[in-house]
Amino acid sequence: MPFLYVAAFLSLLIFAEEKNRPAGFDFSGLEKFQQVMSLLEKDAEPSPEMWEKLFASPGYAALTRSEFSPEFFKNMFRLAFMPSRSDDLAQYLSEIKEWQKAMLEHYLKVKKNWREIHAKIEKIKKSHTAKLALKRALEYLPKLDAVECPPVAFVIFANDARGYSPVVIDAVRAIESDGELEDLLAHEFHHHLRNKLLSFDLDRVEFGDESVIWVLNQLHCEGIADLISAKSLFKGKEFFKSEYYLAYIKSDSIIHQIDAIFVQISNSPSQGETLGLELKKILPQSGHPTGYYMAKTILEQKGKGELIKGVGNPFEFIELYQRAATKRGRKTALFSEKTLEFIRNLEKKYIKE
Secondary structure, X not given: OHHHHHHHHHHHHHHHHHHHOOOOEEOHHHHHHHXXXXXXXXXXXXXXXXXXXXXXXXHHHHHHHHOOOHXXXXXXXXXXXXXXXXXXXXXXXXXXXXXXXXXXXXXXXHHHOHHHHHXXXXXXXXXXXXXXXXXXXXXXXXXXXOOOOOOEEEEOOOOXXXXXXOEEEEHHHHHOOOOOXXXXXXXHHHHHHHHHOOOOXXXXXXXXXXXXXXXXXXHHHHHHHHHHOHHHHOOOHHHHHOHHHHHHOOHHHHHHHHHHHHHHHHHOHHHHHHHHHHHHHXXXXXXXXXXXXXXXXXXXXHOHHHHHHOOOOHHHHHHHHHHHHHHHOOOOOOOOHHHHHHHHHHHHHHOXX
């Protein structure tokens, strides 16, 4: 009989834990990651089945479907965690691109602080911020029926998050949000829901237009999402020394540079991809600060309703900014008529009927 009582009590504890876990939060990728990392730290190679289970977890599946290959993660994890690869790691860090270096350094930080990270993730499992985040994300979307919290997968990939399906959040990024996980979730929820309303198919974009469309889309989606999470952005004296703020205050200059390249592309369509790559280089931080400047200008001059109406159309975002910037005056950067004509032609080419 005592055994039955113990079993019943344990069942109640398990039920209570599952009941209190935030709906739609998935931590299976972290569990699989820990298993892989533990083996690599012993200089042992995970089995093909272990790798397969890692990349089949919702978060890693979304990342490898959209952005990174499984082989990329395998190579990076081996370099970061296998003692026998330490010489390779040092050489690799000196040769790779900055974003790859940042990812590797992120994994080394994870390796060093895993116990602390794991303990703090246990607290996130008991948090109830998702519903509040969804409410804030919906403030910048048209009225939608019966919207549920998007699924969220916690993994280790970079000090970042993605508004994929599911929403993917790096565990360290979540921890370091410093009590502002709600802002981070609201930002990514907006991406997730806005992408469902996108007025064109990103997979249909032709070679030569890809970089241009990427820039337009990034300005739009990150600009509005940063309005939602702005209270986290503009926080403390250190923010005003940050790369984000330094790029933000140069927004008018950056818009003029973007405009000049759009004019070049319009005049030389055959150079579209080459010039488009130059356009991407000009855009700081994947469009966040410049997009925020544009979205904020629209919000101040035209109102939230105007932003919401065109939330699925990045081409319209440029037109809306143009009207808002014209209304504001005070030397606010404007796009040239040549650029506007070029973007209107792109809209006719790709917009869904």
